[in-house]
Amino acid sequence: MSSGADDARTAHRPSAPARPGLRERKKAKTRAAIQRHALRLFKKRGYDETTVEDIAEAAEVSPSTFFRYFPTKEDVVMYDVFDPVLLASLRSQPRGLDPVRAMRAAMRQVFRDMDEEDREDLLEREALFRLVPDLRARMMDELLRTVSVLARIIAERTGRRAGDLGVRVVAGAIIGALISAWLTEEGESLGVDTYRGMDRALEKLESGLSL
Amino acid sequence: MSSGADDARTAHRPSAPARPGLRERKKAKTRAAIQRHALRLFKKRGYDETTVEDIAEAAEVSPSTFFRYFPTKEDVVMYDVFDPVLLASLRSQPRGLDPVRAMRAAMRQVFRDMDEEDREDLLEREALFRLVPDLRARMMDELLRTVSVLARIIAERTGRRAGDLGVRVVAGAIIGALISAWLTEEGESLGVDTYRGMDRALEKLESGLSL
DNA sequence: CCATATATTGACAGTGACTCCTATTTAGGA
DNA sequence: TCCTAAATAGGAGTCACTGTCAATATATGG
Numbered sequence: 001m002s003s004g005a006d007d008a009r010t011a012h013r014p015s016a017p018a019r020p021g022l023r024e025r026k027k028a029k030t031r032a033a034i035q036r037h038a039l040r041l042f043k044k045r046g047y048d049e050t051t052v053e054d055i056a057e058a059a060e061v062s063p064s065t066f067f068r069y070f071p072t073k074e075d076v077v078m079y080d081v082f083d084p085v086l087l088a089s090l091r092s093q094p095r096g097l098d099p100v101r102a103m104r105a106a107m108r109q110v111f112r113d114m115d116e117e118d119r120e121d122l123l124e125r126e127a128l129f130r131l132v133p134d135l136r137a138r139m140m141d142e143l144l145r146t147v148s149v150l151a152r153i154i155a156e157r158t159g160r161r162a163g164d165l166g167v168r169v170v171a172g173a174i175i176g177a178l179i180s181a182w183l184t185e186e187g188e189s190l191g192v193d194t195y196r197g198m199d200r201a202l203e204k205l206e207s208g209l210s211l
Numbered sequence: 212m213s214s215g216a217d218d219a220r221t222a223h224r225p226s227a228p229a230r231p232g233l234r235e236r237k238k239a240k241t242r243a244a245i246q247r248h249a250l251r252l253f254k255k256r257g258y259d260e261t262t263v264e265d266i267a268e269a270a271e272v273s274p275s276t277f278f279r280y281f282p283t284k285e286d287v288v289m290y291d292v293f294d295p296v297l298l299a300s301l302r303s304q305p306r307g308l309d310p311v312r313a314m315r316a317a318m319r320q321v322f323r324d325m326d327e328e329d330r331e332d333l334l335e336r337e338a339l340f341r342l343v344p345d346l347r348a349r350m351m352d353e354l355l356r357t358v359s360v361l362a363r364i365i366a367e368r369t370g371r372r373a374g375d376l377g378v379r380v381v382a383g384a385i386i387g388a389l390i391s392a393w394l395t396e397e398g399e400s401l402g403v404d405t406y407r408g409m410d411r412a413l414e415k416l417e418s419g420l421s422l
Numbered sequence: 423c424c425a426t427a428t429a430t431t432g433a434c435a436g437t438g439a440c441t442c443c444t445a446t447t448t449a450g451g452a
Numbered sequence: 453t454c455c456t457a458a459a460t461a462g463g464a465g466t467c468a469c470t471g472t473c474a475a476t477a478t479a480t481g482g
Binding site: 098138144154210 | 309310311344348351355362365369371376378381382383387388389390391392408411412415416419421
Binding site: 023026051052053063067071072073 | 466467468469470477478479
């Protein structure tokens, strides 16, 4: 998500035509630079071994500025994790599919439509999440939010209240199964493999939990 | 989570035939004191508003000592979260039950056998987890470990490999459903209610995810 | 084109969690 | 009782993060 011409993507919906605003453009560029250098350094020297000051220096801004763009060091990696894109895709799935199948279809679509650069970016972050406890923990917490959003979407699709226990259980189970598949015990982390694993996890879910 | 000998934690109140060693006893007492004062202060002044120094002073030890007993401030609250007790109970469930039903039975048993003091203690922590982002995130991460352990138990019970995707999916789905129930959108947090919610969540899981 | 309101920034001075090192005490065994 | 190993207090240092302030850059109305 970071590189190239993605000015409008950050805050507002794609519906509004791109609105330059020279100030905004500079901001987007700074943000992208910080993030790009941060990820590069994390990859090269490790997360804990890279200080905010290092990142700031590499991106040619002051530490203060770093924190104006990202509330915490974690957030540099965090941003954009389990995307809105996926959830949007999920919303657009045909009404007929039950939640698990719909999720599966949405994942396939998103994964297919992702270009190479984004995919590598995702892998990069995935490795960090696996490896760095603070980031992993933070990601898990973000997933709580994802469960809520997922519940809302499922509720829409099935005409129930988002608070309905059944709905929340399904949402939780889906996310839980995905995470568990992502875990892969002794984590290898190949991109396609990860997707494969998650897809197969949902396939299992489709056929129930009986064992 | 690293080094071996922190099993003193389990030595709560049970009048287990004490294994003196005057030194050990002192250690256990210090640990307990730190933790007790910490939780008391967290409740009274809030987690972020209570410094390690505050806790150390209340427990009459030096800050250095605090960190020798608990690797991080988080760990004072963390300890004992989604108990080994539950997992032990799960192991002892009759072979005939499928994983979800077994888990449900285990939860009921543990909840029933818990005495009032422990229950209050749990509530206390639960509130902290809900409220304090760092703690909540950390707890979510601990849950990853719980999923793995759960997977191992399910594997034992069903005669499969712990790495089996089906097994892991079930484990993940169970934990995911429980968390989702725990979430309760606008979280109230009554003890019995929380248990009720989780029980009903597993009940839903039993009957499949179709909706 | 200028003047003024508004945003963005860098420098600086905290605070608090955590690490590492050292000197001193204290428990338990010889 | 003395010797050793562990436990402790204390201090110095790092780093993430916060808040404040003044300097500068940009947008905008006149």
